[in-house]
């Protein structure tokens with residue numbers, strides 16, 4: 551192997567190491583309400599998430615940072631994500647009978663911060 555080939559190979563090797571490291575890194579995922587879900591299904595899933603599901607729904611209560619926008623979809627999104635972040639490493643999934651969907655876009659807005667657990 552010539553010296554010039556080596557000079558070319560080392561940067562490439564280094565680059566491929568960086569790229570494969572990023573490719574293996576997990577995407578950051580949040581869990582939100584799926585647009586297609588009916589209000590009835592969303593309400594049921596929200597109630598379950600904040601009840602038996604064990605999501606922390608304190609921030610979507612009145613006078614809390616995620617109360618607004620006060621829509622079923624936003625409140626359900628917050629609750630689904632809280633549940634998902636808490637339990638994703640423990641078998642919890644972002645499903646809720648099809649009412650939820652994952653997103654790579656952080657749904658946080660203003661003082662309403664959605665949880666993210668690495």
Ligand SMILES: *[C@@H]1O[C@H](CO)[C@@H](O)[C@H](O)[C@H]1NC(C)=O
Pocket residue numbers: 606607608609
């Ligand atoms: C729920 O979240 C609130 C606000 O982030 C926090 O103060 C509280 O301790 C949490 N409750 C539980 C049970 O984790």
